[in-house]
Amino acid sequence: MSDDYDYPLSQCDVADKRALEQFRAKRTVWRSWLEEDEHHAIWSTIQQMVWTDVAFRSLTAAGSAGTSTALQNPLMAEALINGYFATQILAVRRLVDGGNSDIISLRRLLKDLKAHAHLLTREHYVCYDGLPYDFARVQEEEMSAHLTQGGGAIWAATSGRRAWHSSRMGHEQFDKVSKVSADRRQRDDRIASSTLSTIETWLNESGAAELGKWSNVYLAHAGGPTARQAFSNFQVTVDRISEAIRNLARVAEALGAYVLWSSGRLNALMATAQFDPFEGLEGPVMSADQQTAARVLWDQLSDDRDDCLASVAYELFR
Template sequence: MTPAEDCDIADKADLAAYRALRERAHVLLRRDEEHSIFAQIIDFNWRDATYRMINEARRTVAPDHKNAAVAPVLGEFIDQSYVMGVVAAVGRLTDPAAEDEGRGVVSLPTVLRFLRDNHSLVRREMFVCFDGAPYDPTPPEEPWDPGVRLVAKGPHDISRDRHDLFDRLSRKSPDRRARTDVVHRKVLAALEDRLAHTAITGIHRHRNKVVSHAADAASRGGIERFGLKLETVDQASRVLIEVTETLATILTGEILVGMPVPVATFDVLEHFAEPFAFESDLEALQDLWDETTRTREGWSEAAVEAVLGR
């Protein structure tokens, strides 16, 4: 990082605060490997893509062309697990920001509130010059040399790109630029509006109201029986990606995810054409089901005595 004294920013204390803000934003957005916004977005979209592939394989089943997907208990488990995963993922990503920042709720509302709390600090001169890029994007005049071919962007190119982006964030035209420009309130309002999308609020209502029903062989693509549609998941996923990338652009100057469904390092269809279980194992699987059932029946029958007898 360019030393603060070499940056085209007069208030060095504010520059230090802005750099600290960017570091905090990077932690919230990506550096926490398990709970960052990036990790949550990637996990959500990977699981979503996986389900859609499984679901499409089930849709090809015909009376004379069956696979394990027609098993009612398996279909129900897959669909219900997917719905619960969607509800949990969207819920985590859109959880309200904690009143106490020390609680560490990593969600998009937390990042948005972080931006609002530091609104005056995220101004044009910081956005452009924090790492040594010049405020003036106009490069000095140099003699033209036809033998020189620049490949990498120079500091003035970087400055120009950042100014152009901040023009959109501040809703200012290039001829009205000022060092004190901040992100326009309409941009912040648009982010809040996106998080209030009906797909998001609808999934929120499911957090405590998802009801399961027994599936049958005809229930393929059947998450609607759990009160959710793939169309709604699509809408919610798009909103989450849009808000994530916009917040990352404002706070770090670059998009965060790019590829919400990561490139697989293995064959995602490996063993898909294999049978789910072997005929010779069915008796043992039935025994396991019966044993599990009996064990829990025993817990139920002895429950009151187990508690009151202590």
């Protein structure tokens, strides 16, 4: 987990340095969950789900176009379908896991933000890493100094106590999440509870929780008849999964780009392929000789799996 703050607490325009220290520590954790964890970062998970969704739909569309292709082979179709549903639903399940243990999920991130909402004040939001609170004063000073030096092109700082433009953007964004108008700004303004409630509603209504519960019965665990009864009329479809992914991405965007004023994916959710994703698909999967070898291997592997049962009775009752 990286500590990406450029300015020490002493250079931050915040009165209560202890509270700012707590905010920065929590913000580092929250950003780690969203962006930086090497295995389970929320954005990495969502973007992988988006990639898989687009790839699966592209391949299955080609496979169902009517032309005879290798994609219509039963083994290929089975591998594609089973792999898609298993990986996507388990990823959805992880993102909505609401446990309080050492897990990373959208649900836990939202719960932790709500539990520490008192730290999400205007001065922390704007000034947590060296920006000035009173951007108008700094802007006036910078403009006056610039004119005194003869005018011309101006290069405004983007960080530190002279970065009035960055501070202004922070205030304007916090106006939205706090729902406080610009003429009523106070240092101790807090993020509006309705902002977090709206995001929580998006998460609750995303359809992801239902997929997670279904996976507990059919995928992650082997649910018995009673557990399965609750899902007797529940159909898991590609469209249902795609919609859940879209909604989870919206929740992550709201938390990262707006609540934390950190990272977003606006217009860049789908990764840009660094290769031709359809390269080689115009050719056959295997040659005639490879098919013959594959059949031999199929029989060998089948016999080996069958043989694992041959000695059960002997080993059990000898």
